[in-house]
Amino acid sequence: MSVITVETSPIGGQKPGTSGLRKKTRQFMAHHYLENFVASIFAAIGGAAGKTFVVGGDGRYFNERAVQVILRMAAAEGAARVIVGRGGLLSTPAASNLIRRRGTDGGIILSASHNPGGEDEDFGIKFNMPNGGPAPEHVTAKMFEATKTISSYRILEAHDADLSTTGEARMGDMAVEIVDPVADYAALMEELFDFDAIRSLFAGGFTMRFDAMHAVTGPYATEILEGRLGAARGTVANGTPSQDFGGGHPDPNPIWAKPLMDEMMGPDAPDFGAASDGDGDRNMIVGKGIYVGPSDSLALLASRAAAIPQFRDGLVGVARSMPTSTAVDRVARAEGLGLYETPTGWKFFGNLLDDGRVRLCGEESAGTGADHVREKDGLWAVLAWLNVLAATGLSVADLMAEFWDRYGRVYYSRHDYEGVDAEAAGALVGDLRARLPSLPGTEAAGRTVEAADEFAYDDPVDGSRSEGQGLRVVLSGGGRIVLRLSGTGTEGATLRVYLEQAEDRVDLDPAEALAGVVDAAEALAGIRARTGRDGPDVVT
Numbered sequence: 001m002s003v004i005t006v007e008t009s010p011i012g013g014q015k016p017g018t019s020g021l022r023k024k025t026r027q028f029m030a031h032h033y034l035e036n037f038v039a040s041i042f043a044a045i046g047g048a049a050g051k052t053f054v055v056g057g058d059g060r061y062f063n064e065r066a067v068q069v070i071l072r073m074a075a076a077e078g079a080a081r082v083i084v085g086r087g088g089l090l091s092t093p094a095a096s097n098l099i100r101r102r103g104t105d106g107g108i109i110l111s112a113s114h115n116p117g118g119e120d121e122d123f124g125i126k127f128n129m130p131n132g133g134p135a136p137e138h139v140t141a142k143m144f145e146a147t148k149t150i151s152s153y154r155i156l157e158a159h160d161a162d163l164s165t166t167g168e169a170r171m172g173d174m175a176v177e178i179v180d181p182v183a184d185y186a187a188l189m190e191e192l193f194d195f196d197a198i199r200s201l202f203a204g205g206f207t208m209r210f211d212a213m214h215a216v217t218g219p220y221a222t223e224i225l226e227g228r229l230g231a232a233r234g235t236v237a238n239g240t241p242s243q244d245f246g247g248g249h250p251d252p253n254p255i256w257a258k259p260l261m262d263e264m265m266g267p268d269a270p271d272f273g274a275a276s277d278g279d280g281d282r283n284m285i286v287g288k289g290i291y292v293g294p295s296d297s298l299a300l301l302a303s304r305a306a307a308i309p310q311f312r313d314g315l316v317g318v319a320r321s322m323p324t325s326t327a328v329d330r331v332a333r334a335e336g337l338g339l340y341e342t343p344t345g346w347k348f349f350g351n352l353l354d355d356g357r358v359r360l361c362g363e364e365s366a367g368t369g370a371d372h373v374r375e376k377d378g379l380w381a382v383l384a385w386l387n388v389l390a391a392t393g394l395s396v397a398d399l400m401a402e403f404w405d406r407y408g409r410v411y412y413s414r415h416d417y418e419g420v421d422a423e424a425a426g427a428l429v430g431d432l433r434a435r436l437p438s439l440p441g442t443e444a445a446g447r448t449v450e451a452a453d454e455f456a457y458d459d460p461v462d463g464s465r466s467e468g469q470g471l472r473v474v475l476s477g478g479g480r481i482v483l484r485l486s487g488t489g490t491e492g493a494t495l496r497v498y499l500e501q502a503e504d505r506v507d508l509d510p511a512e513a514l515a516g517v518v519d520a521a522e523a524l525a526g527i528r529a530r531t532g533r534d535g536p537d538v539v540t
């Protein structure tokens with residue numbers, strides 16, 4: 001086995017977005033594309049020599065090939081050990097856990113999350129730091145810089161590692177350790193929750209459907225829900241990971257998880273429904289006849305933290321991304337918790353969690369998580385809900401009714417305009433940005449603008465500043481509009497419009513409650529004319 005040095009040249013556009021580098025799979029499969037980026041990761045972290053990494057992904061098309069390339073490049077760079085999930089599989093939260101638990105120097109996670117998989121779909125790669133969390137902006141900036149100057153990379157000439165069975169082998173001087181992807185994660189969940197209480201709930205006839213969407217969470221959910229907690233066999237649907245997610249879109253929301261929604265809204269609905277995404281870090285929560293949006297789910301868990309053993313010593317503080325609804329703010333204020341508002345991207349929660357300022361975080365993009373790992377964690381959120389259901393004996397609908405009764409209700413929706421011409425989307429945002437200073441005091445569709453700014457975040461732990469993180473407009477009468485461009489899309493631009501309306505009345509139709517804010521957004525930004533669309537492509 002020998003190390004060869006391969007001549008290469010910079011490839012444009014290898015700039016990590018909200019969560020690593022996401023592109024079309026074919027692009028990743030093109031000559032040098034993956035290799036250039038992996039070499040740039042190693043360059044950004046001061047090399048791989050003597051280090052231990054975790055590597056795994058969500059099993060989408062090209063996952064296993066990419067793992068083999070990374071192993072050979074890590075070996076060539078002198079890494080001491082790489083820990084790989086069997087079959088190259090690791091859910092994102094499980095990878096985060098392994099990085100932390102094994103005291104490694106970080107990990108490389110292969111996923112394009114909830115984006116479809118396949119040769120003509122999407123692929124992605126990101127680096128997580130020794131704390132288990134996604135690389136912060138100053139590190140991803142170094143990666144991008146390295147992609148612009150790269151002239152060669154090193155790779156070991158070696159046979160593929162056998163990823164199919166657990167155990168240890170060598171690749172050159174590097175140890176390749178294949179581990180059960182589920183075992184350590186399942187053990188962690190047992191430490192955090194009251195499994196006895198949840199077992200009793202299921203033993204008492206409680207029913208559940210978990211839609212794994214043909215993605216990586218299937219084996220985790222089957223082991224934990226059916227294996228350890230006694231949920232009926234068949235509780236987990238679509239539980240075998242497939243390279244193209246069964247041809248579907250593994251995004252746990254009412255649009256893409258429609259079969260689950262239909263079942264939960266139907267006459268024979270189970271007591272509880274849930275789903276997770278491609279790499280297992282997102283979640284969707286549904287009760288019998290009631291969908292719980294991600295922002296409300298975060299707020300509910302914050303309000304019921306006392307029922308969750310993980311938070312036995314106190315919740316201390318909570319954090320939400322800026323576009324996430326302000327429902328959790330109400331809980332924080334009422335319960336005397338610290339509250340932090342961060343830019344979109346889980347990486348911004350890392351410092352707050354490491355510093356012990358917050359223990360629970362969430363995002364409107366179906367992400368909820370806590371201080372046990374440094375990623376959002378889909379199955380964790382589901383188990384947290386199960387723990388609350390078991391501890392209170394209430395239904396999902398009753399829990400939400402009590403919550404809204406106590407804290408008031410923040411109606412919320414996100415409108416996505418996908419694959420918009422990048423220039424048009426940029427101009428829309430640019431024009432509104434320019435008008436922000438003059439908006440306060442003016443009217444938009446009958447509502448007065450109370451405040452308008454572009455969100456910038458000053459990290460209270462390391463003092464770093466992140467600018468340009470979304471346009472916010474606060475309206476009279478409890479309305480708020482946020483506009484930003486997605487950092488995870490792979491084609492054109494995706495414009496996200498986040499809409500919320502706080503109300504004392506808790507029984508309004510959400511679409512009606514939000515109609516005034518939707519009109520104001522249109523009046524302020526001219527979205528229809530600018531995008532050439534009649535309406536959003538996806539409403540969640």
Ligand code: G16
Nearest residue numbers: 018019113345346363365486487488
């Ligand atoms: C990623 C990030 C999240 C972010 C989401 C949406 O999630 O980890 O923090 O909220 O993208 O980002 P954007 O609005 O820029 O598309 P995931 O699940 O895709 O890794």
